[in-house]
Amino acid sequence: MTLNNLKPIVVGAALFALAASSFAALPELRIKTQNGQTPVVIGADGFMGGSGVKVHNYVAIDSVKLVDPNNSRNNVTGNFRIDSIRTRGNSTSMGLEKKPYRIKFGGKTSLFGKPAAKSWVLLANYFDQTFALNAIAFELGNRMGVGFTQSSHFVNLYMNDKYLGIYQITEQIQADENRVNIGKKKGWLVEFDYHEDDDVAFETKSYKLPSHIKSPDEWPANDTNYNFVKREVNAMCDSMASSKFPNNGYRDMVDLQSFAAYLMIQMVMDNSDFNRKSTSPYGANGSTQAVPGSNFIYKDKDSVDAAGKVVVRRKIYAGPLWDFDLAAGVTADLSKFPKHFVTYQDSIKPGHTFYRRFYQDDVFKAKYQKTWNKHLKDFQDMPALMDSIANLLSGDIERNFNSYNLAACNGYACNHPSPVKPRTLAEYKDEVAKLKSWWNSRIDFYGKELAKMNIDISKDIAEPSGPTSAASAARQQTRQVGLKVIKNGLTVTANNGAEVVVVSLNGNVVRKRVFTSGNHSVRLGDLPKGMYLARVELDGVRKMARIAVR
Secondary structure, three states, X not given: OOOOOOOEXXXXXXXXXXXXXXXXXXXXXXXXXXXXXXXXXXXXXXXXXXXXXXXXXXXXXXXXXXXXXXXXXXXXXXXXXXXXXXXXXXXXXXXXOOOOEEEEEEEEEOOOOOOOEEEEEEEOOOOOOOOOHHHHHHHHHHHHOOOOOOOOEEEEEEEOOEEEEEEEEEEXXXXXXXXXXXXXXXXXEEEEOOEOOOOEEEEOOOOOOEEEEEEOOOOOOOOHHHHHHHHHHHHHHHHHHOOOOOOOOHHHOEOHHHHHHHHHHHHHOOOOOOOOOOOOXXXXXXXOOOOOOOEEEEEOOOEEOOOOOEEEOOOEEEOOOOOOOOOOOOOOOOOOOOOOOOOOOOOOXXXXXXXXXXXXXXXXXXXXXXXXXXXXXXXXXXXXXXXXXXXXXXXXXXXXXOOOOOXXXXXXXXXXXXXXXXXXXXXXXXXXXXXXXXXXHHHHHHHHHHHHOOOOHHHOOOOOOOOOOHHHHHHHHHOOOEEEEEOOEEEEEEOOOEEEEEEEOOOOEEEEEEEOOEEEEEEOOOOOOEEEEEEEEEOOEEEEEEEEEO
């Protein structure tokens, strides 16, 4: 992730987007809807077992105008009557005055230089008074190589000329060649979530995970074409629940490294929506059982030969990361919810039995410890990113908080007390200071708890980087490994993974990505014009490239 509103400077050994321009005006996104209509969510409470499924109404868009005073190349303007906008999300969409939205363009559209797609998300960050939590998760995901990880761009949002506050533009989680890059009919994307929705949903036989099929979305809900998704998700859960675990072949089904990074980010950030605490009074339907929410896994399609025999069997990956506005020590006391920085779990293991099962595998634990060792500095860098965001938003933060009424609610949302609302810049920065203090304590706690586990990293074993059959492994070895400079970016092809670090000519890091095997691209079109250097660790070999951004 790059906060593209900002310029880079050095913060100790870490490099972040921050400069004098951080006090410049935020980009403005202005949306006018047909007949001035306002998107709303209709009806249900949105929880599994509740009164029904919530319905988001789509409102046609007449025009969209994005103006970035810091980089005119990001400007977008046009009439889009066939496009639409709707509310999105669960608790934040129901009753709260500041709602998140999903924009759907009629054709693929690029925002802030990112690969073009039809759907984009506007996060309200209603419960997160620092505006930093989702951005931190995305930054860590990019640094640690978690599947597809979103970008972050902050804007002032206007709808029908009414100011709605500071919003975070990011990508919609969806199957797409520029997002979760899987086959749209034989690959799949599944969300574990206790909310009701209009997806094809099922409950796994083992662990009773409430599962929503996000992709494929080609067929009616009762179509048997979805059976292969249900079968493969259930096979994963059954293999993990088996008495023969972990030496029963489950590692051939699951990419352990992706789960190690995914679980570590979720647990270090103590994300409530990932890991409903077992003592939580606000679990699904009042249950005290830990229930996952906004948890994603995905699998690309297997490759078959002309006879229909599988020759490339893909693994299941954890990700993308999503929904972190209730991270960072949110209290489980409903009378105080969603007060942040209150407490954190006395365990670094997840609450749900499905995720806890991984920690009974010495191989997974070895990967987990090695992931911590490798990325501890990345976690320690995050307070500087918090400062970057605070500086970026400082000029508009008071206007944001005074543009909506945190106490205004109806329906489900009224069950949650309103967050403490900062009224001044000083109060906002105090919230950021609390987050930094909590974060530093959390990192210290996490490291000590991990040390208590006495993990033997020699138990680690190399995972096949992609296909598992002998024939496909041979093809893997003949893949052309290397990097190629393209317009405003580069592409990387790797057998065993790659790390890309892009620096400006004055030595500041402007982008960092970690990739698994396969073909990947790094886009730089959102950066200021000029020359950049890319350092690429590719299958153990360091390569360099010069990239001109025009």
